[in-house]
Amino acid sequence: MSVIFTNDGFPSRADHLRALWTPVLFSPRLSSPENLVIGVASATETDFYLAEANAWRRLHCLFGDGAETALLAARVALDVLKSDLSERGQTALHEPRQTFSGITMGELREGEGSSLKQIATTWLASLSSLYDAGLAERIERSEEVLPVSAEAKAKADRLPVLVLEYVEQHRPRLSSFFHAEIREKRERKRKPRAQDIYIGFAGSSLVANFATLPAKRSNTIIDHIKRLMWDLEQDRDAAGALDRQRKYEMIVKHQDKYDPHITEKQFGDVLEVVDELGEQGRKRDIAVIPRVTVPEIGNHVLELEQAA
Numbered sequence: 001m002s003v004i005f006t007n008d009g010f011p012s013r014a015d016h017l018r019a020l021w022t023p024v025l026f027s028p029r030l031s032s033p034e035n036l037v038i039g040v041a042s043a044t045e046t047d048f049y050l051a052e053a054n055a056w057r058r059l060h061c062l063f064g065d066g067a068e069t070a071l072l073a074a075r076v077a078l079d080v081l082k083s084d085l086s087e088r089g090q091t092a093l094h095e096p097r098q099t100f101s102g103i104t105m106g107e108l109r110e111g112e113g114s115s116l117k118q119i120a121t122t123w124l125a126s127l128s129s130l131y132d133a134g135l136a137e138r139i140e141r142s143e144e145v146l147p148v149s150a151e152a153k154a155k156a157d158r159l160p161v162l163v164l165e166y167v168e169q170h171r172p173r174l175s176s177f178f179h180a181e182i183r184e185k186r187e188r189k190r191k192p193r194a195q196d197i198y199i200g201f202a203g204s205s206l207v208a209n210f211a212t213l214p215a216k217r218s219n220t221i222i223d224h225i226k227r228l229m230w231d232l233e234q235d236r237d238a239a240g241a242l243d244r245q246r247k248y249e250m251i252v253k254h255q256d257k258y259d260p261h262i263t264e265k266q267f268g269d270v271l272e273v274v275d276e277l278g279e280q281g282r283k284r285d286i287a288v289i290p291r292v293t294v295p296e297i298g299n300h301v302l303e304l305e306q307a308a
Contacts, residue, residue, distance in 0.1 A: 016112050019044045020093050021119055023106035023127055024081060028063065028070045030102055037128035038074045041085060042111065042120040043093055048085040051120035052078050053130035056239045071239060072204060076176070077103040079202060083180030135238070159253055159294070160200050160210045166298030174305055177203040197231045197238075206247050206304040207232060210297070213254040213273060215266040222273060225252065226280060233284045247304060249287045252277065256292040 024039035038053045053074070059067040084092045096105040113119035125133045160182045168175045175183060179200050200209045209228035214221060229250045236248050254270045255262045262270075274290045281288040291297045 016114060017044065017116070018110060018112050019116055019119055020090055020108055021111045021123055022093055022108045023123070024050075024078065025104045025106050026070075026074050026077070027102040027104070028073075035104075036074075036130060037106075037124070038130060039078050039081070040120045040124040040127065041081065041093060041105075042116045042123075043085060043090045044116065045090055047116060048089060048092075049116035049120045050078065050082050050085060051117070051124040051131075053124070053128055054135055054238045055130050055132040058130055068245065073102065075202065079180065080176065083183060086180050086184065157210075157212050159212045159297075162294045163201075163210055163297050163301065166294055167301055170298070170302055171305075174203065174301070177201055177305070197234050198228065199231060199235055200228075201301065202235075203246075203301075203305045205245070205306075206249065206301060207235065208247075208249045208251050208301070210251050210253070213252050213270055215255055215262045215270065217269050217273060222277070225250065225277060229277070229280060229284060229286050229288075232286050236286075247287065248285075249289050250277065250281060251289045251291065251297055251300070253291055253294070253297060 019042045021040055021042040023037045024041060025035040026038045027033075027035050040051045042049050042051075056071050056074075059070050063070050081092070084097060088095075093105065093108055098104075111119045111123065113122065121136070124131045160178070164175060164178045164182050167178075179198070179202075182200060198209070199207060201207065209232055211221070211225045211228060213225075232248045232250060252274065254274065255267070257264075257267050274288065278288045280286075289300065291300065
């Protein structure tokens with residue numbers, strides 16, 4: 001029996017891309033050369049992907065009571081890096097900005113893979129003791145049962161940007177806690193990448209997502225909000241007991257009962273949706289906070305972040 005090998009029998013590299021990648025290093029003790037790999041960034045000239053550590057609870061084994069401070073510093077640094085990558089692309093890897101003490105970029109290397117995500121996550125799994133590949137797979141499988149691209153179907157919601165602008169007017173320093181896409185004041189035009197966890201605001205005391213409920217019931221918007229609640233749950237569970245001091249909230253805005261643009265029946269329907277979301281939140285241990293104005297939401301954020 002003879003076996004004939006052809007090019008069709010081997011994986012093709014034609015669809016592979018080459019990209020730059022670098023580990024993100026965190027030194028929790030400034031006097032020590034010890035580093036932890038908390039992420040891997042990969043980028044081409046036109047796009048980027050930041051794979052982030054997800055087994056944050058392991059920090060407690062290393063730092064005990066100091067783990068919460070280390071966790072907050074690491075996660076805020078990753079948010080800032082993601083913003084920098086979205087603004088400067090590959091330049092952010094060639095010329096990294098020193099944003100926080102103890103956060104540095106490792107050696108810049110070139111890699112090849114089927115996607116930026118594949119390059120970044122493969123190297124993160126190889127280099128980091130704070131990454132759990134099994135957890136990442138479980139999250140990805142869970143996403144398959146969620147409504148597909150609920151964010152992409154939902155109408156552009158200006159609420160997060162309006163809350164940012166209000167908070168920025170009263171306490172500019174808090175703006176860095178908002179997601180990079182909110183700070184850039186642009187819509188989420190790209191389809192969310194698989195395994196991305198979207199958090200609108202990640203402060204020292206509050207972690208929150210924001211969404212607007214329309215007067216007319218929309219299952220697409222409701223699915224979108226439930227997905228944002230799921231993101232909050234995944235973000236909290238990844239940190240484990242380390243985030244026990246931060247509040248996780250889904251903040252929803254709806255029209256006031258006396259708004260002339262909403263009928264009494266529509267207002268009743270809105271309250272039913274709020275109750276429905278509240279029940280979902282209780283199951284996930286995520287608080288659902290309904291408000292009727294942007295200042296109310298902004299003041300709520302300011303009050304919880306008084307120490308920042």
